[in-house]
Amino acid sequence: MNLRLTSRLALVTGSTAGIGFAIAHALAAEGARVIVNGRSQNSVDIAVAQIKAAEGGEVIGSAGDLSTASAAQALVTKYPDIEILVNNLGIFARARSRFLRR
Secondary structure (H helix, E strand, O other), rough: OEEEEOEEEEEEEEOOHHHHHHHHHHHOOOOEEEEEEEEEHHHHHHOOOOHHHHHOOEEEEEEEOOHHHHHHHHHHOOOOOEEEEOOHHHHHHOOOOOOOOO
């Protein structure tokens, strides 16, 4: 499939594993320049290496918690030409439902 994404800069938040990783991988396969984001530098480095090995192209790593305004602003300042945003970032906390019985 040709989505005509060659050289377009895409940011996929939360893309070091799971669905986000798959999306980043697919965008790279379509020729997009992809920013892989995760909270730890190690997980970002591993994901970037895996996508580059499989697809080649430009894959950029960006470690940081984009749920904070400062990290989001720093990323946008560094890469102001982002054309595609896939907001896969999820913030969750474990909560015990009052409906669950033990």
